[in-house]
Amino acid sequence: NAGVTQTPKFQVLKTGQSMTLQCAQDMNHNSMYWYRQDPGMGLRLIYYSASEGTTDKGEVPNGYNVSRLNKREFSLRLESAAPSQTSVYFCASSFTVGTEAFFGQGTRLTVV
Amino acid sequence: QKEVEQDPGPLSVPEGAIVSLNCTYSNSAFQYFMWYRQYSRKGPELLMYTYSSGNKEDGRFTAQVDKSSKYISLFIRDSQPSDSATYLCAMSYNFNKFYFGSGTKLNVKP
Numbered sequence: 001n002a003g004v005t006q007t008p009k010f011q012v013l014k015t016g017q018s019m020t021l022q023c024a025q026d027m028n029h030n031s032m033y034w035y036r037q038d039p040g041m042g043l044r045l046i047y048y049s050a051s052e053g054t055t056d057k058g059e060v061p062n063g064y065n066v067s068r069l070n071k072r073e074f075s076l077r078l079e080s081a082a083p084s085q086t087s088v089y090f091c092a093s094s095f096t097v098g099t100e101a102f103f104g105q106g107t108r109l110t111v112v
Numbered sequence: 113q114k115e116v117e118q119d120p121g122p123l124s125v126p127e128g129a130i131v132s133l134n135c136t137y138s139n140s141a142f143q144y145f146m147w148y149r150q151y152s153r154k155g156p157e158l159l160m161y162t163y164s165s166g167n168k169e170d171g172r173f174t175a176q177v178d179k180s181s182k183y184i185s186l187f188i189r190d191s192q193p194s195d196s197a198t199y200l201c202a203m204s205y206n207f208n209k210f211y212f213g214s215g216t217k218l219n220v221k222p
Contacts, residue, residue: 098204
């Protein structure tokens with residue numbers, strides 16, 4: 001039982017490059033989330049999807065876009081990466097918004 | 113004022129000690145409470161969750177919620193070096209988004 005799977009695990013980008021972080025869950029959850037975690041800042045919500053077909057902004061959405069591809073998959077896109085987006089990104093899912101969430105193992109992104 | 117406050121630590125205890133980790137919150141609407149454990153360079157792992165005031169026990173772990181004081185705790189009995197990690201509290205209300213504490217780093221010394 002894989003739970004929440006994120007790809008890639010590590011990535012180095014140059015400023016201005018674009019990339020998409022992939023997330024898939026196999027728990028039949030309705031809600032999915034993207035967080036970033038920075039030292040001293042805790043977990044900050046970027047975007048979330050309460051259910052298939054819906055997406056909403058979180059605390060720090062600027063510079064990011066998301067796509068809820070289907071019930072299982074939720075991707076995060078950086079259109080033009082900036083050094084300030086250097087962070088660890090976590091995807092999570094839950095049966096519905098606000099109930100116990102399960103996290104992936106994270107993507108370590110460095111923008112140089 | 114942050115919605116959820118959590119002492120960052122670090123908290124250092126000897127093996128076998130009882131550990132108490134705490135969070136306070138300001139929004140009395142919070143109704144759903146969770147504790148996560150995060151090892152270095154790993155994702156947060158759900159430890160416990162509860163809807164109600166009172167205690168919930170799972171093995172060496174006990175989660176306690178005091179809604180009147182807006183205070184939640186996680187107790188770890190017979191702590192082990194493998195418990196060394198950062199512990200995050202989280203809470204939500206009305207099926208809304210989560211509010212996370214900043215995490216307490218725990219070090220259990222052999």
